[in-house]
Amino acid sequence: MPDTLGAPRGEALLFLTDEQLRQGIEAMFFAYRGFTADPDRILSTLSYGRAHHRAIHFINCAPGTTVNNLLNILGVTKQSLNRVLRTLIEDGLVESRVGRADKRERHLYLTEEGKALERQLSDAQRARMRAAYRAAGPEAVVGFRQVLEAMMDPEMRRNYMKLREGRE
C-alpha cells in the first residue's frame, strides 16, 4: 500500500487508527467523570452545582471580569449565568461592583468566603490532577496538554490562552 503523504510510513500513523481514536474518546469520557467527581461531592453538600463551580473558578482567575466576559468564557446564556450568580451574590461568595468607566458593566469579585470555597474546590481538583500528573510523568503531561489544546474550538482556545497570559 503506497504512502500517499510521502514522509511518514504506515506504521508511524498507527496512533490514528479508528480503534486508537475510539479509546481516546472513551478515555475522555471516563477521565472527565473523575475530573469533576471531587468538586461535585463538595458542592452537593452546599446545594451548589457544577455551574457554581465554573463561575467561581473563572471569577477567581480573572477578578473584576464583567458579566459579558464570563458569559463568553462559560458559553452559556445570561439568564443561566444570572441564576447562578444571583445565588452566589446572595450567599455572599461573590461581589458585584458597578464599573467605574462604564457604569453599565458589573465587575465580579470573590469575597473572602468565596475565595475560601474556591480554594477548597480547587485543592480537591488539583490533588487529583497532581496525582495523575505524578503517575504519568512530565513528558506525558506535555503531551496531554498538547492534545487537549488541539481539541478545543479555536474560539475557546483563544479564551484559554488569554486566561493563561493574564496570570503570567
Place this chain on the structure above:
Amino acid sequence: MPDTLGAPRGEALLFLTDEQLRQGIEAMFFAYRGFTADPDRILSTLSYGRAHHRAIHFINCAPGTTVNNLLNILGVTKQSLNRVLRTLIEDGLVESRVGRADKRERHLYLTEEGKALERQLSDAQRARMRAAYRAAGPEAVVGFRQVLEAMMDPEMRRNYMKLREGRE
C-alpha cells in the same frame, strides 16, 4: 530548600506547580467542550441529547450488554437510563432482547438505523480527535492517554480496560 522525596530535584517537579495544574484543569474544561460539540450539533437536530449518544456509543461497543451493565458504565440511575432507552427503542434505533440464560435480563443491540446514527456521531467525534492527534503527534498521544487513565476513578478505569479488552 531540601528535597523531601530524595530522588528528583526541585526543577524536575515544575510540572506539578499549582499554576501548571490550574492550566491543566482549564484545558480539560475547554477541551471537553470541543470534544462534545460536534455530536451535540448532530443530536440537537434529532431532538436527542448527550445521554442518548452515550447509550448508543456503549451499546455499539458491547452489543448484547445488559441494562445493569450499561448502568454501571454510564454511572446513572436505571430510571434515567430507562427514559433514554425507551425513546431509542420506540424510534427503532435500539433493540431489547430478553436474555436466554436469564430471562430477567434484557440484552441491548443497535438496529441498522441505530448503527447508522452511531457511525454518523462517532465519525464526527473521531474526526476532531484525529485532527487533535495529528496536530500533537504520536508521543503526545501516549502522554495524553496516560494522564487521562491516571485521572479516572479506579472503578471507571476497570470499566475502561474491560471495554478495551473486549475489542482486542
Place this chain on the structure above:
DNA sequence: GACACTACGTCAGCCTTGTTGACATTCCAA
C-alpha cells in the same frame, strides 16, 4: 437633546437529564 445601542437583570416557560421513592413483574436459587 433625541435616538439607537449596549450591558445587565428579570420574568415566564420549556426541555433534558439527573435524582428518590414506591411498586409490579418475572424469574433464579436456596
Place this chain on the structure above:
DNA sequence: TTGGAATGTCAACAAGGCTGACGTAGTGTC
C-alpha cells in the same frame, strides 16, 4: 415456597440549560 435479584414503570422533583420578552440604566452618535 420463599427471598432476592433484575427489570420496568409511575410520580414527583431539581439543576441547569434554552428562548423570548421586557425594563432600566448608561453610552455614544447624529
